[in-house]
Amino acid sequence: DIQMTQSPSTLSASVGDRVTITCRASQSISRWLAWYQQKPGKAPKLLIYKASSLESGVPSRFSGSGSGTEFTLTISSLQPDDFATYYCQQYNIYGFTFGPGTKVDIK
Amino acid sequence: QVQLVESGGGVVQPGGSLRLSCAASGFTFSSYGMHWVRQAPGKGLEWVAFIRYDENNKYYADSVKGRFTISRDNSKNTLYLQMNSLRAEDTAVYYCAKVRTPSGTYPEYFQHWGQGTLVTVSS
Numbered sequence: 001d002i003q004m005t006q007s008p009s010t011l012s013a014s015v016g017d018r019v020t021i022t023c024r025a026s027q028s029i030s031r032w033l034a035w036y037q038q039k040p041g042k043a044p045k046l047l048i049y050k051a052s053s054l055e056s057g058v059p060s061r062f063s064g065s066g067s068g069t070e071f072t073l074t075i076s077s078l079q080p081d082d083f084a085t086y087y088c089q090q091y092n093i094y095g096f097t098f099g100p101g102t103k104v105d106i107k
Numbered sequence: 108q109v110q111l112v113e114s115g116g117g118v119v120q121p122g123g124s125l126r127l128s129c130a131a132s133g134f135t136f137s138s139y140g141m142h143w144v145r146q147a148p149g150k151g152l153e154w155v156a157f158i159r160y161d162e163n164n165k166y167y168a169d170s171v172k173g174r175f176t177i178s179r180d181n182s183k184n185t186l187y188l189q190m191n192s193l194r195a196e197d198t199a200v201y202y203c204a205k206v207r208t209p210s211g212t213y214p215e216y217f218q219h220w221g222q223g224t225l226v227t228v229s230s
Contacts, residue, residue: 001169032214034216034217036152036217038152042222043202043220043221043222043223044152044217044220045220046216046217046218046219049216049218055218087151087152089152089154089216089217091215091216092214093214094166094214095166095168095169096142096154096157096214097154098151098152098153098154099151100151101151
């Protein structure tokens with residue numbers, strides 16, 4: 001199985017901050033990586049697919065980059081609605097795996 | 108618009124069985140692969156199972172292989188997860204999710220999600 005790690009596990013930030021979350025895969029997954037946002041009691045929401053493609057309707061302050069084993073999710077200017085937990089997920093092979101999540105909370 | 112509504116969750120004793128359903132609407136269900144994903148209380152996301160649009164391929168997480176069965180009824184626009192030999196560690200919210208690409212034959216991410224149904228395995 002491909003293992004996914006994320007850092008940091010928790011991130012405290014203020015509105016307007018630039019935020020970067022890192023996701024690493026235990027082996028190369030090319031660009032087969034997605035990012036999701038989840039708020040408490042809600043289903044996850046797709047933000048980014050194929051490492052850097054923005055899902056329709058997602059604000060342009062969200063961006064993704066990377067390939068191979070290292071990826072980043074960046075929020076260019078954190079908004080109040082962005083305080084949530086973020087998960088990366090590989091879909092290079094069946095046996096999909098998620099990272100453990102990064103919680104973004106208010107500083 | 109795409110709507111996925113899970114049902115069938117509840118409390119079950121260890122060793123028991125439960126069948127979850129996911130009613131789909133707003134898209135041509137028979138053309139899309141579907142997943143089940145779960146989340147234990149306070150924990151992260153775990154992929155459970157996938158079924159191709161035409162049922163020709165099914166895949167399972169090692170943690171549920173041999174105990175869970177994914178199926179679909181394209182005439183009823185419904186996805187199922189039959190869960191047998193349930194364990195305490197199967198306690199979670201179970202989500203169904205739809206892929207983006209119709210008639211896809213390769214792994215793909217989860218574009219749309221249902222609201223989830225809670226399964227609690229406890230004596």
